[in-house]
Amino acid sequence: MQDRGQGLGQRIHDAALLVSALKVKKENLKPSLPGLIDDYDEEMIKRGKAELELSVQALNLAHDWEKLLNSPIMKLAGRKISEAQIQ
DSSP: OOOOSOHHHHHHHHHHHHHHHHHHHHTTSSOOHHHHHHHHHHHHHHHHHHHHHHHHHHHHHHTOHHHHHTSHHHHHTTOOGGGSOOO
16 A cells, blocks of 8 residues: 555554543543543544545555546646646
8 A cells, every 4th residue: 555654643643642531531531441442442543544545545546647647736746726727
């Protein structure tokens, strides 16, 4: 699968959410540790699924030369959208 460079950013986000959840537990703002972990897992899985779907789209695009040539990134080629002629 094509690497979009999202792995480290996602893991940092996961760690930050878990630390925040554990702080809430420590401060007794949410008494149920299993419920807190379930909430964390639900958000992580939803976000991970969205990132995986984007990676699959990028993979499919990169392996279809015609689609790649007609993609906005190739048409814009670093120009501002207002400067580009998109057909």
